[in-house]
Amino acid sequence: MRLDRFLTHRPELSRQKARQLLLAGRVRVGGQSVQDGLHPVDQWSQIELQAADGSWQTLQAGAPRCYLMLHKPKGCVSATQDARHPTVMDWVEPAAALHLHLPGRLDFNTTGLLLLTNDGHWSRALSLPTSELPKTYLVTTRDPIAPETEAVFRAGIYFAYENLTTRPATLQVIHPHQAWLTIHEGRYHQVKRMFAAVGNKVVDLHRQAIGPVELDPHLQPGQWRALTPVEVEWLRPLEATVID
Known part of the structure; x- marks a missing residue:
């Protein structure tokens, strides 16, 4: 407030x-x-x-602010609790005591960088569409990635259900079935839907970076560490307007 x-x-x-x-x-x-x-x-x-x-x-009195990065493994839900599936909180020992929550999500079988915090204002600002923080994924596809895919993604793809066109995305193909993809928004199943729009299917998805913060290469799936003060500031967009 x-x-x-x-x-x-x-x-x-x-x-x-x-x-x-x-x-x-x-x-x-x-x-x-x-x-x-x-x-x-x-x-x-x-x-x-x-x-x-x-x-x-x-x-x-307040309490210390907490900012963590987790290497999310496959087979867990990006939620604080779930009646049917394990959640990412099961991997983070102080989650319950620190009242951590998620400023962003990854699908059940998507791996990689996930942020957790108890700072609601930082989290809301980070989640704003206007923050435009790039998110970089390593994408593995069922079929070879067609040469024209890069230009299609750069131009934006129209999603009829939301009646919107995705913002320009950057695709760097590193293997016939694999590429780095950087997007500037987080629509529902966006990466999978973008590849489906060009007739391909994502078979494996891994988030490597949010803005300038990359997943720590020393973290194995299920491991976490605190963000450094510099990383916290790198991810702090312009302050969100508080209306409460």
């Missing part, structure tokens, strides 16, 4: 008082003074208020 709304939920703070405290620089989020009432906060934010004597009162 917005910071000003968080403050006015306190019984001792009216809307006017909260505005005055913000303008006076007497509110800190994550140790930093914040004067903008629209600043987004959530249950993980540390929020402090400066008392009249200059001391700082903790309104919400």
Whole structure:
């Protein structure tokens, strides 16, 4: 929610008082003074208020933000829970304790880079269509990849069901049945549908990168590690507008 709304939920703070405290620089989020009432906060934010004597009162202790990359194996669902299938959370030991969720998904049998976090604002911004972060896949096909496929993907493919045309995609063929594909959106089964549109079928799909962040080559399927601070910032698009 917005910071000003968080403050006015306190019984001792009216809307006017909260505005005055913000303008006076007497509110800190994550140790930093914040004067903008629209600043987004959530249950993980540390929020402090400066008392009249200059001391700082903790309104919400918050918790460490967590950002992970997982090498998703085949045969698990990109979800926090599922009644019939194992989920990616089964591979991540602190998932339940840290309230992790997924800012993106991979199909049941698709492998590769998957992100997990407890930072809702980062996750929402990352998932926005306007973020335009490229996603790179290694695609293996049933039939040889036709020479004209690269130009067709670059021009965009019309999906009648959604009444839209995919954004230009980059295809680099490395083997008659295999190619690197970079797309800038994440439509339902998009890669499989793109190849189906040119009469081919995807038999294996692996996501290698999201934006400049590549899957750590040391991670075996089912293994994970924390993102570095640099990787977190690389994946941070322009801040999403918070309307809550």
